[in-house]
Structures are given as structure tokens and as C-alpha cells.
Amino acid sequence: MSKSNSAIDRDSESDRNREHASDNASDHESDRRDQGVLECTDCLDPADAFALVGNEVRLSILEALWAAEESPVSFSELRREVGMRDSAQFNYHLQKLVGHFVTQQGDGYVFKHAGEKVVRSVIAGSFNEHPSIEPFDVTGACFACDGPLAATYEDERLAIDCRACGQGHGEYAFPPGGLADRTRAEIADAFDQRVRHLHCLAADGVCPECSGRMETRIVEEDDCCLGVSLRVDHECRQCAHTLCSAAGLRLLDHSEVVTFHRERGVSLDDRPYWTLPWCVSDEFTRLVDRDPSRLEVRIPLAGDELRVTMDDELAVVETHETSPSSD
Numbered sequence: 001m002s003k004s005n006s007a008i009d010r011d012s013e014s015d016r017n018r019e020h021a022s023d024n025a026s027d028h029e030s031d032r033r034d035q036g037v038l039e040c041t042d043c044l045d046p047a048d049a050f051a052l053v054g055n056e057v058r059l060s061i062l063e064a065l066w067a068a069e070e071s072p073v074s075f076s077e078l079r080r081e082v083g084m085r086d087s088a089q090f091n092y093h094l095q096k097l098v099g100h101f102v103t104q105q106g107d108g109y110v111f112k113h114a115g116e117k118v119v120r121s122v123i124a125g126s127f128n129e130h131p132s133i134e135p136f137d138v139t140g141a142c143f144a145c146d147g148p149l150a151a152t153y154e155d156e157r158l159a160i161d162c163r164a165c166g167q168g169h170g171e172y173a174f175p176p177g178g179l180a181d182r183t184r185a186e187i188a189d190a191f192d193q194r195v196r197h198l199h200c201l202a203a204d205g206v207c208p209e210c211s212g213r214m215e216t217r218i219v220e221e222d223d224c225c226l227g228v229s230l231r232v233d234h235e236c237r238q239c240a241h242t243l244c245s246a247a248g249l250r251l252l253d254h255s256e257v258v259t260f261h262r263e264r265g266v267s268l269d270d271r272p273y274w275t276l277p278w279c280v281s282d283e284f285t286r287l288v289d290r291d292p293s294r295l296e297v298r299i300p301l302a303g304d305e306l307r308v309t310m311d312d313e314l315a316v317v318e319t320h321e322t323s324p325s326s327d
């Protein structure tokens, strides 16, 4: 199982980001009006942002806001929840959060997105800081050798691999909070849902981490967790978050693909993605054109086959159904 390939901080990526940053700087004035809605007049340096919330009282304030049943939360109620007697000192910490993490509304305080995000990330990681669970069996068989599949959890990533031949069936970040209060079968199900959801967002051009602009690339290199030589990468221009997948994963909620399966008694919602070979292997994917790239994914089922052609942004341009008699 290799991890480096789907990791966030690849050198080449940071280089590209640096180039990008200098491009922006040189064209700064001319681009100014085209730069979109984010006028960064009071943006906060990430290090300063971490410093602001790197304090127990301030984290407690954010947690108290989170736990409150009604919003906005008044000053006195917040102070009571945090358990701080000294009103002036409490106010000092609260004011450090106001602006970037918290905002005043009426006579109380509410979250800004960044404040909520801080608490969410604490919750996502805090049930168990270094959770380890033994590899466990999951539904389905290896597309390569028909061997049994197992889920392994390591470094906050969950991977589905073949116990017999080691073939990868996808490996993605899965926050420790996702393990809490779930059986192994439920963990596998949640992982399946999460992978579908993240890739759906990414393919639609929205980074699941920061909502930045995500770009899609067709890659012909055998260097990712799937061990396929034709795959799709999504990469965020803003935060460099990267996701890789087999091209077929994009098709899981495409209406014609869903119908093709439903007519043959298969509900794609009920099948973990890793049990569908065209979602994890490149055996069913073919590059039919370059410049611009066109991919074809073959989906065989019950003696018939659906062929789906996608463009370089994974939009479906054509579908074609064949059966043994017609093909």
C-alpha cells in the first residue's frame, strides 16, 4: 500500500503552487477586478489563525458555542459554560475570537464558518487520538484474483485491499470520529458513502476540504493506491488537496448507469463502490482519444454491456448499450 502518491504535500505540487502564486503577483493589478468575490482585506495568516485558537480558554469558548442549544449565545451564558469567573479576562479571550471565528449577533455570539470548522476538526479527531482497529473483512471479492477483501485503518486513512494478492481497492482519509459508535460493517458503509461523496464534489470542481476550485486530470501513471495505470486525479488549486480514482467512480450516480443496473436488478446505492470492478480497476477503461482526452468505460452486467464515453472533465458525452446479439 503506497501513500505518498495521494498525499497532500507532494513537492511538485508545492512547486506548482509557488509558480501559481508568483504568476498572480505579477499580474496582480490587472487581475484585481477579475479575482472574484473574495476581497482579502482582513485575511488572516494561517499561523496567526492557529495562534488565536491555540489556547484552552478560546477552544472552550468555541466548544461552548457548539454545544449551546440556541444561538446566539449570550456573553454570560458563554462565560458560565466555560467556567471562568474573571469577566474581563474572559472577555479578552472572547474578543480574540471575534472577527475570524465568532461574530456578534444581537446581544449574543454565533459561529463564523472558520470557528465551526475548528470545533468540527477537534470533534473529528478527538474521540480517539490514535485509533487502531484490526483489519476486518468487508463485502465483495478482489477484482483481480477473486480473493477476500479487508479494510485496514492506519494514519487516519482507510484502505480496502485484497487479503490474497494485495491489490488495492481504494485508500482515502477517514477521520477517527468516523470510527466512533459504529460496528465494522457500519464503518465500511460510512467509508463507501464518504468516498462517493468526496469524489462527487471533486469531480464537480469543488474541493471537499476548502471548497476551492478543483481540477480534474486524466493520468497515465501507475503510481497511486489503486495500482492502475489509467486513472483520474482531482487537485485543488487553492489547498493542493488531491484525490485519485478509477474513472468509473464518476459514473456511480449517472442516470443512465443507474438505470442500466436497475433494469438488471442491481441497485448501485446498495453496492459498495469497491465491489464494482469498473470503479476500482482500469481494466474497463480505455483512452479513446487525446487532445482533448476521451475516456471510455465499459460496464458489463448480466451478459449486456454499457459503454460510456467521458470528456477530459469526466462529463458523459455518449453512452452505448450492447448485448451479445447486437454486438
Ligand SMILES: [Zn+2]
Pocket (backbone or CB within 6 Å): 142, 143, 144, 145, 146, 147, 162, 163, 164, 165, 166, 167
Ligand atoms: Zn486479489
Ligand SMILES: [Zn+2]
Pocket (backbone or CB within 6 Å): 207, 208, 209, 210, 211, 212, 236, 237, 238, 239, 240, 241
Ligand atoms: Zn482545497
